[in-house]
Amino acid sequence: MSSEVAARRDAKKLVRSPSGLRMVPEHRAFGSPFGLEEPQWVPDKECPRCMQCDAKFDFLTRKHHCRRCGRCFCDKCCGQKVPLRRMCFVDPVRQCAECALVSHKEAEFYDKQLKVLLSGATFLVTFGNSEKPETMVCRLSNNQRYLLLDGDSHHEIDVARICSVQTLTEGFPPGGGNARATGMSLRLAAPGADGLTQLKLTAGEDAPASRRQSTAWLAAMHKATKLLYESRDQ
Numbered sequence: 382m383s384s385e386v387a388a389r390r391d392a393k394k395l396v397r398s399p400s401g402l403r404m405v406p407e408h409r410a411f412g413s414p415f416g417l418e419e420p421q422w423v424p425d426k427e428c429p430r431c432m433q434c435d436a437k438f439d440f441l442t443r444k445h446h447c448r449r450c451g452r453c454f455c456d457k458c459c460g461q462k463v464p465l466r467r468m469c470f471v472d473p474v475r476q477c478a479e480c481a482l483v484s485h486k487e488a489e490f491y492d493k494q495l496k497v498l499l500s501g502a503t504f505l506v507t508f509g510n511s512e513k514p515e516t517m518v519c520r521l522s523n524n525q526r527y528l529l530l531d532g533d534s535h536h537e538i539d540v541a542r543i544c545s546v547q548t549l550t551e552g553f554p555p556g557g558g559n560a561r562a563t564g565m566s567l568r569l570a571a572p573g574a575d576g577l578t579q580l581k582l583t584a585g586e587d588a589p590a591s592r593r594q595s596t597a598w599l600a601a602m603h604k605a606t607k608l609l610y611e612s613r614d615q
Contacts, residue, residue: 420451428453494601
């Protein structure tokens with residue numbers, strides 16, 4: 382991929398919406414598949430009372446719209462300003478208590494797991510029915526839209542084409558606990574092909590530091606796919 386194409390994919394622009402400033406992709410086609418669209422606000426005339434505590438709006442009790450769900454609330458029920466990275470807001474924005482809780486949880490993905498996905502990890506990669514895996518570094522592209530696989534060959538997987546994900550595990554640690562993640566199986570809707578294509582990532586049995594990195598990457602990808610499905614259901 383040329384540097385010119387890469388720059389075009391990662392280009393951003395600052396826009397102002399009724400909810401605040403947003404740093405969005407310059408080209409909509411390269412937007413993050415984890416992103417959410419801004420909601421339509423409930424019209425003022427349709428919400429004479431707070432949609433949480435039922436307080437009547439008047440000169441003293443002002444109405445506010447939650448930037449995530451678009452519903453009307455009083456200041457008491459919608460007073461928190463929380464980062465909303467999935468809508469690309471530059472600054473924290475006003476959200477109701479329910480939405481603020483969700484946004485706080487998602488912040489961990491953007492602050493921690495996303496960095497792990499961008500850094501990448503090494504896996505044995507098997508395409509389709511191939512019996513010979515290839516050692517490749519797998520990482521998420523800067524615009525979060527592609528899985529980049531680099532080894533003897535190079536592949537780009539559109540994240541939006543991932544239909545299902547299965548985490549592969551083995552054994553249980555002594556004393557109980559969760560099974561160790563050893564890989565991931567992804568089913569993809571390949572462009573121009575009938576049916577689904579399988580992509581299998583398996584962590585290699587090499588240095589402990591590399592295994593830990595691969596395990597962390599798998600956990601982060603599992604979280605990312607949950608956000609991906611939520612975006613589709615919006």
